[in-house]
């Protein structure tokens with residue numbers, strides 16, 4: 001397994017291009033199952049999760065071609081050969097569950113392996129199943145699979161009330177509803193930019209949707225959908241991650257393609273911590289104002305609150321802040337696994353349940369550390385950029401799931417970082 005060697009060094013400067021959003025692309029790709037006409041996605045990120053979704057769609061009989069070095073995905077599913085999403089693919093990536101809604105809507109049935117848990121929590125899919133039932137589907141759990149069946153006449157519109165905000169369940173319900181007969185209302189829907197992006201793509205395909213980005217989305221079912229070409233929205237989590245590089249190291253970096261509206265709550269926290277964020281014609285310019293980063297308190301919430309996917313990276317910044325910070329993780333039950341690794345670098349962190357208290361230290365010290373999940377892996381790289389000495393991050397396969405060309409992008413702004421080939 002490969003590892004990444006980071007050597008702490010001074011301020012960074014230059015530009016980092018931000019790619020298309022992994023979590024938008026992973027819900028846009030299954031949308032091809034809703035139509036027999038071609039769907040073309042541009043600004044697609046080059047990530048292992050995208051390759052996994054490609055394999056899953058191909059296993060169903062869809063055609064997926066990666067063009068232009070993977071930045072364009074040409075998809076079509078005019079002749080599906082299966083409605084079964086196998087365990088050996090689903091267990092690698094939870095987002096596989098997002099084929100459930102489209103398969104039910106267009107093909108009337110689906111057999112999708114239960115994803116199983118992952119490092120950050122149990123991550124059940126009960127809200128996905130309840131949403132499908134609200135649209136008339138019968139759901140039967142057996143032998144580790146969800147066996148879903150639409151009524152003879154197809155899914156029918158209904159009211160889907162989410163007891164808690166779920167990004168994936170909102171996406172599944174949205175994709176199921178666009179071909180259901182009649183009107184569907186999603187209440188307490190997730191408001192993430194990735195859902196807005198999905199709705200905009202579905203609308204280009206002929207869907208009738210109103211209210212995306214709010215907690216109430218209304219869908220008027222149509223008989224069929226056409227094809228479309230759609231540009232994947234900028235990845236706000238990659239954006240926030242790279243904004244933290246100059247924050248933790250000092251210097252000034254422009255994140256190309258960055259937009260403040262994607263990360264309002266996060267940018268407000270950076271401002272509170274003494275980091276300046278300036279909108280430019282080509283993105284967001286980030287610099288650490290004079291002196292040390294100030295301690296701030298963070299609570300993760302559904303959009304438009306502070307994103308859980310930036311909690312680990314923010315913790316790395318706060319490890320060297322002046323003062324004590326408290327981070328509350330309200331979305332997942334086990335998302336502090338980066339804390340013990342940061343403590344190996346000299347961070348002072350007390351974790352109790354969903355709350356982590358970070359007492360700022362003057363400097364972190366490089367150490368061998370281990371990535372435990374996607375966002376934790378990049379949090380350790382950020383810490384290594386600011387630490388004295390060398391940090392070796394192992395198990396970087398986590399990183400390849402969600403960050404393209406990390407070494408190249410950080411070297412481009414002066415970081416001392418390299419990838420070491422493992423056996």
Ligand code: EPZ
Pocket residue numbers: 023024026094095121122123124125126127128129164165166167168169308309331332333374375402
């Ligand atoms: C999406 O996961 C993202 N993944 C996650 O990003 C992100 O952290 C999460 O949304 C929250 O923003 C993709 O988009 C592929 P949820 P998702 O359903 O949809 C509970 C990353 O690093 N829940 O909004 O799975 C769940 O356990 C990944 O890129 C149920 O109880 O998240 C969690 O506690 C990590 N039952 C909470 O809701 C359900 O049926 C929010 O989960 C579904 C979810």
